[in-house]
Amino acid sequence: MTQRWRAVGVLAAALFAVNVVARVIIKLGFDGNDTAADRVSLGMFVVVGLILAGVVFTWGKAVPAARWGADVSAAVAVALLLTVLVGPLLVGNNPFGGGAGLFFAQIWLYLVAAGAGVALGYLVLIALGRDYRSQQLRRYAERNVGKPRRVVRR
Known part of the structure; x- marks a missing residue:
């Protein structure tokens, strides 16, 4: 059980680290340039x-x-809270400084990027037939193909 939560924590930390790196790049390199900051933010979401x-x-x-799904959802929720509430504080900004519109826009954009990533990964996995359920069905078919059905006499 601890390995499961450790993996969730590592994933949340990695997602938050991507946000911190993007915020530092914006703060140090593109502080006054909104277009470049938007591009870095878009890159962060990608x-x-x-x-x-x-x-x-x-x-x-x-x-x-x-x-x-539960593990990824937990990691995304923790990373989202850290990104929206703690991330701006690390570069000297107020999390609510841009107003409610910017605050909720960050949340929605993060959720859209996370949802798109999860959907992309799972759809590719299913298309290749390598997901857990497909593997179970493949093993079941291989196991039962060689055995004829037994006739039960009463």
């Missing part, structure tokens, strides 16, 4: 989505969707 796609592709092979 990286978050790709990380989640890779994690879902890896975890989806070994465990059922309900388990990895």
